[in-house]
Amino acid sequence: MTRAVIGHGPLPSEIRDLPDVDMSTSLASFALPNPVLTASGCAASGRELDQFFDITALGAIVTKSIMINPRSGRATPRMAETPSGMLNSIGLQGPGIDAFLERDLAWLRDRGARTVISIAGGSVDEYTRLAQRLRHVPDLSAIEVNISCPNVEDRGQVFACDPYSAAAVVAAVARNSAPGVAVLAKLSPDVTDIVAIAKACIDAGADGLSMINTLLGMVIDPETMRPALAGVTGGLSGPAIRPVAVRAVYQVHAAYPDVPILGMGGIRTGMDALEFVLAGASAVSIGTAIFNDPSTPVRVLAELRDALAERGFERYADAVGYAHREPEPMSTSGGVVSVPRYGADGSWDTVADADIELEAGVEG
């Protein structure tokens, strides 16, 4: 199949001569050749995006959250553009788990794409049944448990807003999933203390955390003087929410540095992705930016690789959580700054060949 991206020119790393970076990573037991995934609900089941780039080149496709039964979703209008973002109020429209497995997952498997299956339910029992259905899926690597979709009738259904509800769902999925399947809990930023929710999920058996889901928002149309969305409220996504997402990843990584985080929220460029990596994300997902440019995931992957190479990282894994390091001692050597690196044991060392000479220092 010919890939149909014309006129974008060579990828950055092909023009500039940058050293290789080992981009491999993992989300608990799920090993990935690179850390860029799609975000649930922004890539359907991969087939549409495969028209624009080879989806097997990504770390994995995270599918749109699937429920037990077919679901129509909410009425239209379902979206409104907002500054550097959008509101959506889809309401988990989907074909139900049986049709999904038969049609969408079968296609992904034939295509050879690594896959994270996102599941959503209205009760602990529904999540349990979904996990049980997925036990029989061969080669399943990871499940993302969407406990944080804001587009439900009853805010009480947003399990991720309450530690006990979040833990109950995660425990049910973890208990009913095949051993070796990584269970990721998807968290909502609409909470007072996201670290407390993260703790509840980890204690309940989550192998990793996906963060963040959309923020609950609302737009009122000044023409009609009514809510712009038929569902009244919707989930805010896009670059507008990136600082909130980076903060959430940073806080949770600080508290649980050994728990892998799939970071997302407004990533549009490799530099955006780098923020999440430095905050502590073992991998990142691209969401709303796909609507703006369907090629975003592969572009972000190339840009992130270059950004890491430019900063002297030989391995992606070394950059994860790098923003949490101790402050560097004040330089007194007159303009030569050394780039400290994590050693293999997580300790500090200084890599001499990565030293950067500041121009001012050289001249002065």
Place this chain on the structure above:
Amino acid sequence: MPVQIRGEVLSLRRAGSYHVLTLTAPGLPELTRPGHFVALSVGGEHTGMMLRRAFSIHRVQSRGVYGGTLDVVFAVHGKGTAWLAERHRHDVIDIVGPLGRPFALPREPVSCVLVAGGYGSAPMFMLADALRERGCRVDVVLGASTEDKLFGVLDAKRMAATLTIATEDGSVGKRGRVTDILPGVMESVDADVIYACGPMGMLAAVAQLAEERGVHSQCAVEEAMACGIGVCMTCVLPVVDERGTTRMVRSCVEGPVFRGDRVRWADVGTIPADCLGAPVGGHR
């Protein structure tokens, strides 16, 4: 299969209340069929406007000095289209297309009436060419609120067996709406197929007129879209499938052209209670 290309602005001209934008689009014309659309990014590289704007393809040209070119017609509705209206020659715009399901064409040389409201006529000229190549008779009905909101009157006059116009203020043609004059045209040309593009209300009325007379209709809908490529699920409307089941289908990939008798026009904007996956007790 769509392509993603960086098009260069060749020209931007006014046509009544509308703008006609011509972009270089190498590789796109060969793939385009009447009824396809494109999704253009707006606002430039660092914009806060994250959503593409969808436009039906007015014309394409595969040969010529510029390789392939693409024409779209738009009205300034908001910030995105205002940005487009300020483009200059050589500005670059990212194009994704051709997208969607085009108009179905008849195998036999039948009598076709093309109905459009406002700049809904944009895709109708390529369609008329394709129909005439198949030996079909083409009659055109155009309508708008006022004369400057009609698009393509001269082109329509040139290619159609007859052209009938209705404006709500009576500034040109008959005073009224296209649906007031359509039954007369259908009868006089013994129409077999109606092709329609325009606002939802017009499409609903056209589909009903066609169905009442046992005439096949093909309607190109306008729904708000975020992605245009089938991943975001915002542009859905209730459509009945072959087995009689109503589903919320994406107008970007399963449309924008639908059989008029398959769309539940009165229920657009709602989730009908008998729709597949509708919540028990209704849904807002």
